[in-house]
Structures are given as C-alpha cells and as structure tokens.
Amino acid sequence: MILDALSVLLLLLGLFFFVSGLLGLWRFPDTFARLHALTKADNLGLGLVMTGLLFQVPDVLWAIKFILVWLLALVASAVNAHLIAVFLHRQQEGHDESA
C-alpha cells in the first residue's frame, strides 16, 4: 500500500516534469532554450516515472530492464541534443561571418 502510494507520487511528479518540458518546447523563444527544456525535463520526468514503476516490479530482472531503458534514453537524448546544438551553433556562426 505504501509502495503503491509512493509509485503514484513519483509518477505524478514525473508527469509534472513532462508537462513542464512540453510547455518549454512549446513556448521557449529559441532552439537552444527549447533543447534545454526538452532534455532536462524529459530525463528527469522519465527517471521519476521509471523510479515510480520500480516499486511495482515482480523481480530484479524487470528492475534492471527499467533502469537500462532510462539510461539508454538519457544517453540518446544527451547525444541528440548535443548534435542538434552543435549543428545549430555552426550554422549561426557561419551566418554571422558571412553577414
């Protein structure tokens, strides 16, 4: 019962971060700020959701898989955001030089 309550609490908290990330993606003025909002909120949101689900797993193997999913998402989103940011940075610099 306590575990269930903890799960619900963590899931709701995770949901809050997802919604904030969404709002940031929607409302922030430039791509860098949007990337920031998306990755920060997403990673934390997913982490909280996964932690919430950890209290519901039947055995350790499930837990390992959940943590693996979170870690993979972390790495993927970090690398993605980095690539997009670098591409954008270069593009802007090139633009400034030509202007």
Place this chain on the structure above:
Amino acid sequence: MNLLDGLWGVLDLLLVAVLLLLAMAAVLSSDRRRSMMLFIVFGLVLALVWARLHAPDIALAEAAIGAGLGGALLMATLRRDTHQQTDQFPQHPVVLWGVGVLVMVLGTAIAWGLFSVLPTVEQTWRKGAAVDAQLAFSGVSHPVTAVLLNFRAWDTLLELAVLLAAIFGIRALGYVRSAYVTEVAFSQLAVWLVPLLILMAGYVLWAGAHSPGGAFQAGALLAGAGILLRLAGYSHAGLPTTRWLVRLGLVAGTGVFLLVGLGLLGWGQGFLHYPIAYAKWWILLIEMLATVSIGMTLTLAFMGGIPQKEAA
C-alpha cells in the same frame, strides 16, 4: 464499464485521432524534411497503437523498422538529395485529383473487402485457439514465432527473399559516395552502445522463442548498431571487408531457409515441415542466420551501395 475502461477508451480514441492526423500531415506537407519527421512520429504512434492492440511483436517491429530504420533511410536519402526542399507538384491538377479519387476508391474497396470477410471470420475470430492447439508441435512456445517460422514459414521465407531482392537493387547502384562528418559524441556513443545493441539483438532473438521478439526485431537492432558505426565514421559500418563474406551474410538467411525446406522435402517431410523433435533447432538456426542477413541488408541499405574499399 468502470472508470478505468472509460479512460482507456478515451485514450484509444485520442491515439487513433493523432495517428490519422499525423498520416494526413505527413502526406500533405510540401516540405520533405517535415513530412519525413511526421512519418517517423507516425511510426512511433503506430507502434503504440499495436501495443494497445496487444500485439507487442508488431509494435516492436514497427518502432524499430518502421520508425527507426525507415526514418534513418529517409534521412539518408534526403541528405543525398541536392534539390530544393519544397516539392512543387509538377502534375496537372486533373492528374492529382484523379489519383486522389482512385486511391479513395481503392481504399473503400479494401475496407469493403475486409468488412465482408468479418462475419465469416467471426466464428473463428481468434485463430489463436487453433494456434494454441498446435503450439506444442511447433518447437517454440511463443505463438507469434510459431506462426512465423513454422505454420506460415512460407510467408517469412518470401519476406526474406524480398529483402534480398531489395539489396541486389541497392548494390547495383554502385559504390557508396559520400562519407559522413563525424561528431566526437557519436564515436563515444558507439563505443558502448554498439556492444549493448549486439547483446540486445541476441536477447531479442532468443526471447522470440517464448515471448515477443524474433529475427526481424533482432536484425533491426543489429542494423541500428551498423548505422551507428557508420555515423561514427567507420566506413564499413562493422560489416566484413571481404566481398564474399558480405555476400554470404546477405544470402545466408534466405539461402539456409530454402535449403532446410528443400532438405526436409527430400527427407520426405514436405517443404518446411520440421520433424517435431528437432523443430526448435531448425527454427533457431534459420532465425539466427535470418537475423544476420536482415541486419546486414538494412545496414547496407542505409549506406546506399557497396562500401568503397570492399576487397575482391
């Protein structure tokens, strides 16, 4: 109907609405980059829909092949495309409308065809019962794999043959032209993600015997590793550098599938009728080689030709 069922109903309706909207937006967008992105998102939502329909196998395949690899292929194509980004439809409006009407008529005909089949299917609505009854003789304990590799092995053989035909066409295009500018972040990612992907491919392949997974999903993971290596600057994307090994790998899945089928025919068992005692091992052998072939095929498809220094 309790509250939770109602909630799921609303969620399902939302999913279907989003799916339809994404499909329309992807087709109607005149910006290729945008329609490609929309197509990838469409694939992911479609995977969710399959998951909701209790078809995790198809959901996995859709997410990995439809959205992931399909997206990567589209992106690679877009990258080579030096023309302008926006499509100006050169066709006459009459042609466009004609095609639109034709597609709608075809769609209606297919929907009508499916609808007219429905009542007859209803008696045996879930073929699952028949599959479950035969499952013990299939050599595997997961019904989807049993259908794919045993009861309907023909279909899977032909799917592999289609992939093989596609890669013949791609290799006919000649050598891979452009190399990618490598980001350090990618090579770092590749260092520990590629081994993990290979491990996961092995797991998904093995798990296919008793739970969702199988050759196509595992092959897609291998191809993901290949594409990652390619993006990280490895000109061969982890494929063998000797030509005959590449060819052997590409043909292995279809070839061994066919050989096993013909061998069993010669043995007096009938084409692809595995003897029950050894069914599991035949299926495992075919699936393993199919995984290698699918992985290599999809990686080469992403590269778009024969690697530059493929030794004779």
